[in-house]
Amino acid sequence: MGIYLLDIRSEKLSFFTQAGEVKALDDVTLRMREGEILGIVGESGSGKSVTAYSLMGLTAHPGKLIGGSIEFNGHRIDQMSEKEIRKVRGKEISIIFQDPMTSLNPVYTIGNQIREVIRLHTGKSRAEANAHAHELLTMVGINEPERRLKQYPHELSGGMRQRVMIAIALACEPKLLIADEPTTALDVTIQAQIIELMIDLKKKLDMAIILITHDLGVVASICETIAVMYAGKVVEYGTVDEIFYEPAHEYTRGLLNCIPKLDDKDRTRLVPIEGVPVDMLNPPIGCPFAPRCNSCMKICLTRVPPETVLSSTHYSFCWLQKKMEFEEGAAV
Amino acid sequence: MLKYVIKRVLMGVVALFLVATITFFLMNLVPGGPFEFEKAVNPAARAALEAKYGLDKPLLEQFKNYLSHALSGDFGPSIKQRGREVNDIILTKFAVSARLCGITVIVALVIGIPLGCIAAVRRGKWLDNLIRVFATLGIAIPGFVLCTVCLYFFCISLNLTWLLPLGLATPASYILPVFSLAFYPTSYIARMMRSTMLDTLGQDYVRTAKSKGVANSSVLFKHALRNAILPIVTYLGPMMAFMMTGNFVVEQVYVIPGLGKEFISSIMNRDYTMIMGTTIFLAAILITLNVLVDIAYKIIDPRITLN
Ligand SMILES: Nc1ncnc2c1ncn2[C@@H]1O[C@H](COP(=O)(O)OP(=O)(O)OP(=O)(O)O)[C@@H](O)[C@H]1O
Ligand code: SF4
Ligand SMILES: [Mg+2]
Numbered sequence: 001m002g003i004y005l006l007d008i009r010s011e012k013l014s015f016f017t018q019a020g021e022v023k024a025l026d027d028v029t030l031r032m033r034e035g036e037i038l039g040i041v042g043e044s045g046s047g048k049s050v051t052a053y054s055l056m057g058l059t060a061h062p063g064k065l066i067g068g069s070i071e072f073n074g075h076r077i078d079q080m081s082e083k084e085i086r087k088v089r090g091k092e093i094s095i096i097f098q099d100p101m102t103s104l105n106p107v108y109t110i111g112n113q114i115r116e117v118i119r120l121h122t123g124k125s126r127a128e129a130n131a132h133a134h135e136l137l138t139m140v141g142i143n144e145p146e147r148r149l150k151q152y153p154h155e156l157s158g159g160m161r162q163r164v165m166i167a168i169a170l171a172c173e174p175k176l177l178i179a180d181e182p183t184t185a186l187d188v189t190i191q192a193q194i195i196e197l198m199i200d201l202k203k204k205l206d207m208a209i210i211l212i213t214h215d216l217g218v219v220a221s222i223c224e225t226i227a228v229m230y231a232g233k234v235v236e237y238g239t240v241d242e243i244f245y246e247p248a249h250e251y252t253r254g255l256l257n258c259i260p261k262l263d264d265k266d267r268t269r270l271v272p273i274e275g276v277p278v279d280m281l282n283p284p285i286g287c288p289f290a291p292r293c294n295s296c297m298k299i300c301l302t303r304v305p306p307e308t309v310l311s312s313t314h315y316s317f318c319w320l321q322k323k324m325e326f327e328e329g330a331a332v
Numbered sequence: 333m334l335k336y337v338i339k340r341v342l343m344g345v346v347a348l349f350l351v352a353t354i355t356f357f358l359m360n361l362v363p364g365g366p367f368e369f370e371k372a373v374n375p376a377a378r379a380a381l382e383a384k385y386g387l388d389k390p391l392l393e394q395f396k397n398y399l400s401h402a403l404s405g406d407f408g409p410s411i412k413q414r415g416r417e418v419n420d421i422i423l424t425k426f427a428v429s430a431r432l433c434g435i436t437v438i439v440a441l442v443i444g445i446p447l448g449c450i451a452a453v454r455r456g457k458w459l460d461n462l463i464r465v466f467a468t469l470g471i472a473i474p475g476f477v478l479c480t481v482c483l484y485f486f487c488i489s490l491n492l493t494w495l496l497p498l499g500l501a502t503p504a505s506y507i508l509p510v511f512s513l514a515f516y517p518t519s520y521i522a523r524m525m526r527s528t529m530l531d532t533l534g535q536d537y538v539r540t541a542k543s544k545g546v547a548n549s550s551v552l553f554k555h556a557l558r559n560a561i562l563p564i565v566t567y568l569g570p571m572m573a574f575m576m577t578g579n580f581v582v583e584q585v586y587v588i589p590g591l592g593k594e595f596i597s598s599i600m601n602r603d604y605t606m607i608m609g610t611t612i613f614l615a616a617i618l619i620t621l622n623v624l625v626d627i628a629y630k631i632i633d634p635r636i637t638l639n
Contacts, residue, residue, distance in 0.1 A: 058542055082548075090544035102536040107558050107633055117544040152634045168544065 005034040005073060005175060005208050006055070012067035013054055022280045024050045024063065026232040032225065034175065037202070037209045039219035039240075041255065042229030045277055048212045051229070052178045056093050057085040073175060091121040094169035098181040100161035104153040110137075110164055111149030114171060121172045136167040139204075141197060159190035163197065170201060177202075178210045195222065216255065220244060225313065228252045231278040231288035238314035248308065248316040250293045287319065295320055333630075336638040337623065344619040351615045352402070352608065356395050359607055366411045366602045385411055387604075398608065407609035412601045418609035421594065426613070428500060429583075429590035433575040436510050440517040440571070445564065447518075448525020449552065455530060463522060470519025479512045479585040497586040509586050513579055517571050524563055532560040562633055569625045573618050 013025035025047050032038045040048045053059055055070060055077060070077040073092060077085065097103045104113060114133040118124055124132065130149070137145035140163040153161055162182060169177055179198060183191035199222055202209055213219060219226060219240070226243045228236040228251065236249040247253045254273040275292030284290055287300040300319050308321035365387070367378045382388045386397060401408055407418035451463040486495050486508065497505040532538065533556055541555040580592035591610065598606035630636045 056543060058539065086545045086547060088545070089542070090546075095543045097536060097540065099536060103540045105537040105541065105555050105559070106635055108555075116546065120545050154635050165540075168540075 003033065004031040004071075005036070006030070006032045007071040008051075008055075008068070009071075010068035011051070011054065011065070011070060013050060013059065013063060013065050015060075015063045017062050020281050023283065024232050024280065025054070026283075028068070028229075028232070028234050030227055030234055030237065032208055032210070035206055035208055036225060037211060037223045039223035039226045040210060040212045040229060041214070041216065041219060041226060043273075043277060045280065046229040047232040048229055049180055050232075052095065052180055052210060052212060055176075055178065056089050056095060057082070058089075058095075087121070090117045090169075090174075091172040092174055093176045093178065094172070094174040095178040095180060096162070096165045096169050096182045099185045100158050100165055101185065103165055104161055106153055108152070109149065110151055110153065110156070114149070114164070114168055117168050117171045132171070133167070136171055137164070139170075139201070140164070140167045142167075158186050159193065162186060162190075162194055166194075166197065166201070170205060170207075173205055174207055176208045176210065178212070180212045181214065182211075184214070216258075228255065231283060232280065233288065233317065235289070235318070236316035238310070238316075242311065242314040246310070246314070248310055248314065248321050249289075249318045250295050250320065251289045252316075254292075287317075297323070333627070333638065337627075339639075340619075340623045340626070344616070344623070347619060348612060348615055352399070352612055353395075355608060355611045356398065357391070359602075359604060360391055362602075364602055366604060368602075385409075385605075402608070402612065407612075408605045410603055410606050412598070412603040412606070418605050421606065422591065422609055422613050425589060425591040425594045428588060429576070429579065429592060432500065432506070432509055432513065432588065432590060433572065433579065435506060436513040436517070436575060437568070437572065439510055439514045440521055441564075443514070444518040444521030445525050445561070447522040449529055449557065451522065451526040452529035452533065453552065455526075460526075463526070467519040467523045467526075470515045471523070473515070475512060475516065476581045476585065478515055479508075479582055482508050482512055483585060497588060500588055509582050509588060512582050512586075513575065517574075520571075521564055521567070524567065525560065528560040528563050529556060532556045535559070558632060562629065565625060565629050565632060568628075569618075569622045572621050576614055576617060 008028055008030040011025050011028040012023070013028075015022040015024055028047070028051055030038075030051070040051065042048055050059070050063070054065060055072065057077060057080065059065065065078055068078070072088070075088075077088065080088070104110070111130060111133055114136060115126065115129040118129040118132050119126070122129075133149055134145045137148055142148055142160060142163055148156070148160075148164075153164075156164065165182075177198075182198070183194050186194060195218055198209065198211075211219070211223060223240055225237070225239050227234045228243065228249065230251045236243065236247065236252045238246075238248075242248075243252060244256065247256055251273070258273070273292060278284065278288050278291075284301070285304075286302050287293070287296075287305050290296045290300040293300065297319055303319075305317045305319045306322065307315050307317055308325060309315045310321070366385075367381050379388065386394055389397070398408070405419075407422070410416050410418050410421060413421065447463050447467070451460040454460045486492050494502070494504050495508055497507075497509050500506060500509070533552075535556075537559075538551060538556055541551045546555070576592070579590065580596045582588065583590040583593035584596075591614075594606070595610045595614070597603075598610060626638060630638050
């Protein structure tokens, strides 16, 4: 086993739609250590969710993994059979989705849905699973767990349903929790509570978290590392400090410019950068950000920028960095 | 739940009263009567007959008389089938129809639902296309064409006399009528099941189930089916109405002594008491079935509140 809990290398994933091939992930490289909190940011359609789902073998219908490797805890997820990967889902890797209102099955009780995941992955009896479900609800801060277990999703508020989703996700103490915009659908006061709860539980259970979000404030306050995605690529990766204080990609800079002040207490949402997102059916041949980049150079239009390694934890894919590297080299 | 059932029963009684009233007056509005034959009849004999069945009284009085009998559960004697009570006729004929319809509904559900599920899971593959072709055929072919073709092909061309449904005396005799009756609803259910299943499989909670490590079969049968089946349950009410009233073609072609055929011939013959009895009886059955369907709906989907 390597030093990483998760090691994604050059992942390529395409959706073969009727209109043509959508290269949703193009050469995504990412790694994370055990117990780390990784934030993935990027605008809508940049491939954040697709990356997350592919880690669990949950790529939706016309999508296919066509290259690269995904190693989790020393095992190749991308080479697992359906049966093998089912043992990973819900046990080693869990996920919380964006919309708690639609993520629970309306026709089964909360208890049924929590017990299901427990019984799937442990040898527990119904009664034991129920006792465990009871504990889980208490752990995620739901009062009257006994009564809640017998209720149906429509009898709970959005915030409570997201807590139930967290309970389901954490039932088998996974090594990795993926939270795909877990608070976007909730109102602001509840958002903070849910994030707080996740951080609390992370400390208790010692798992790694991938947090997908549009909220840079949350990322700055809780994540250790950040991956910035643009048009199906991780264009920059680094620690929070590296990304916020030494951004090395024009898109990252654009994102940060949208926040008035870094230490602003108000969490500011991403304001889209000028220009339109990439047409994923016909991506540009050079740097995908070139049409919207203020520092665009000739080479950006024709050649894909290569990796620039800035530190052992920081890399980016931008010609500007290569140019600076070259000039520094020449100056010495 | 009990409150709901009581409410529905009361509403059902009102509905039955309306059905009885409308049928009674419409029936009398239509020109002709039970004793108007093509040949001229002795007016005295006719008057005597009408007096015997109370048809000489004013319409309102006739209606009152009828209702008071009907309320005590007695639909009176048949006007045209001499010496027989409407109650007896309905019960014997209904036994035949109910068995046929019951088997048909079960066949339609047992075949239609899995076909729809298979088509949804294999969407775009050849099996899906095959099922869709059959379902479209089933919806497009009219019942009487299907009956006639079946009868001609199996019983005449192939001379498989044991398939002849006459009287529904043997189990084999059910095959053709059930096939002819079930083809449309099976196709309809399969098509509806396919589209609601496709829709359900794309729902967030199905993705949640998969993310928990639930096996594919369990995702399909536990998580998706129970949600996807709701529209089918809704369709059960109208479907049974269609079978109860619309199966006279099948009964006619296959010579089955069922209630549908009886109903049509009672209308043709202006057998007033039979028309009234059958209409009220069928309406009562349909109202009951619809209440049962509503209750089933509530059991399947906890979000539904009955009121
Ligand atoms: N089922 C699908 N069929 C076709 N294309 C898809 C499908 N799912 C995703 N894609 C494509 O993959 C790309 C990445 O989508 P993804 O959902 O990962 O975006 P995202 O970064 O999560 O955006 P958001 O912030 O809106 O959630 C999009 O361009 C989208 O068009
Ligand atoms: S590679 Fe060029 S176009 Fe792309 S972000 Fe860097 S400078 Fe801008
Ligand atoms: Mg997303």
